Amino acid sequence: MDHLSSYLVLSAILFSLGLYTVVTRRNAVAILMGVELILNAANINFVAFSKFVTHNLDGHLMSVFIIMLAAAEAAVALAIVLNLYNDRGHINVDEANALKQ
């Protein structure tokens, strides 16, 4: 807990699991969950480097803005997903290959 590498390994694992979720899932909501994992991994890195390397609060500020962006992104993406469901009856992204039917 007092060494940077334990946080970096955790962040790398979290990023990899999020990337796996994004590339393999078919459900659009599950893909959004993978994106949230990736953003959390980035946040851990920012805050860990803020404590261990730069010794100031700039990393914390970046994390605040990332959390804000994640909230905005989730709201807009779910609105798009609901439209996709109303249009197709499913939200499988590998079958959503046309902008308009």
Add this chain to the structure above:
Amino acid sequence: MADFIFWVIWALIVASAALVAFGNNLIHSVFALMGTFLGVAGIYIFLNADFLAVTQIVVYVGGILVLLVFGIMLTNQISTAQISQSSVQKGLGLVVVLGVATIILTAVLPHDWVGSTLPMEFADTVTGIGNLLFTDYLILFEIASVLLLGALIGAATLARKEL
């Protein structure tokens, strides 16, 4: 004791994130995601980021997770079938992701980060974040407020029945 708690939270994050990535039931995945978010909040506390830990719980667990559950509930027939989810190209995806993980770990671990031997113990980050937000990051703060307004209007417009 603190060391033990740290590794318990560490394992909780990895296990619940693995359930998000490999689980078969979408509802199980979304509840595992709550474990990940709470664990990351715990990691923030170990990193002396008190404001971020609270923000993580309020925004992620209280906001984004509820949105995701709503998204699942509105896009599946809950009563008829169990909400299973399928994955495509698991083998290829695993190979690519393991490759990316190897690249990240070999890049960051051997590097001797300057100052990494002397961690900074922040006593209170709220004052510092507030000061920075209204001095160095003022423009970014204003842009963020406009972006949130745009996202609010955009989401409300997109989610209407008649576009």
